[in-house]
Amino acid sequence: MKQFLLGVLTTLVVLGLGVFALGLSLGSGATPTTLPSPPPSGVRVPPPGDLGPDETWLGAVQLDSREVVAAEGDLVDVDATGTGVRFGPDGLRAATLAVRATVPFGTVADQVGDGTRLYAAGGGRAGVERQVTVLGRDLLVRATGAVRAEGGLLVLEPETVDVGAPGPVDAALGAAARRLVTIRTPVAGLPDGLVLREVGVGGAGFAVRLDGRDVVLGR
Known part of the structure; x- marks a missing residue:
């Protein structure tokens, strides 16, 4: 930009x-x-x-x-x-x-790396999908959560986490996986002095306001 x-x-x-x-x-x-x-x-x-x-x-x-x-x-x-x-x-x-x-979701996903996929999850929330290793197990984690601007960063903290395992196992692994699908990242390429103030979720990506x-x- x-x-x-x-x-x-x-x-x-x-x-x-x-x-x-x-x-x-x-x-x-x-x-x-x-x-x-x-x-x-x-x-x-x-x-x-x-x-x-x-x-x-x-x-x-x-x-x-x-x-x-x-x-x-x-x-x-x-x-x-x-x-x-x-x-x-x-x-x-x-x-x-x-x-x-x-x-675009793809721009932020590329910043996060590790094969992360981001998408609109409905209700103003974003979804994140990522292959991770938790407690020695390779898992495809899917999580959804609201996004916000915090300290100039785009933040997505999961509210729901699904690791595709049976009930009690899913809950235990989900707690461990939550931090691996929490996103805190700057908006790439901003000039000095321009700060992220607001962020929301649209169909094609994150709607941001900066000033x-x-x-x-x-x-």
Whole structure:
């Protein structure tokens, strides 16, 4: 995503779009409480007084993409709004940045590794399937649970665990397997300053909301 944001913002600068303002229109219509809203369309915001002679400043920029493919991982349905974007010899930086996107299940599964499969389990929950070894037995563990954002990480803690064994055996092995299918992972490829705030489960992946101040998009 860092490469995507850098490329689009750099293109805007090169095309000489200069300073403009757009209303905030994140995917869910909700305004992040931690960030100020951009000014209404058509309202000019003065550039900062310390703008260097080799810098370009954009009051507000909105970026939308159906799909973003990068080495760190893919995103889909990306909707991002940046304010106070500065571009110059020292790189590219946004005073504020708010992003809504979907992280495909496969992207997170690849981060977790070990043949993990993630999927929508219904009721706003995610499912995880993984081959593990518990108490000397090779098991295909299936678990479901709610997801949340915690300390900038995407967290999935199982509420149900199935190891495919008979009742009492399943319960004993399930307790041991639970920690092996608990997921705590960052969203791949985020630029410095951008933090995961909310996460939910959609049909194609994890719906995330991220925001941050003084976000470094490129140097």
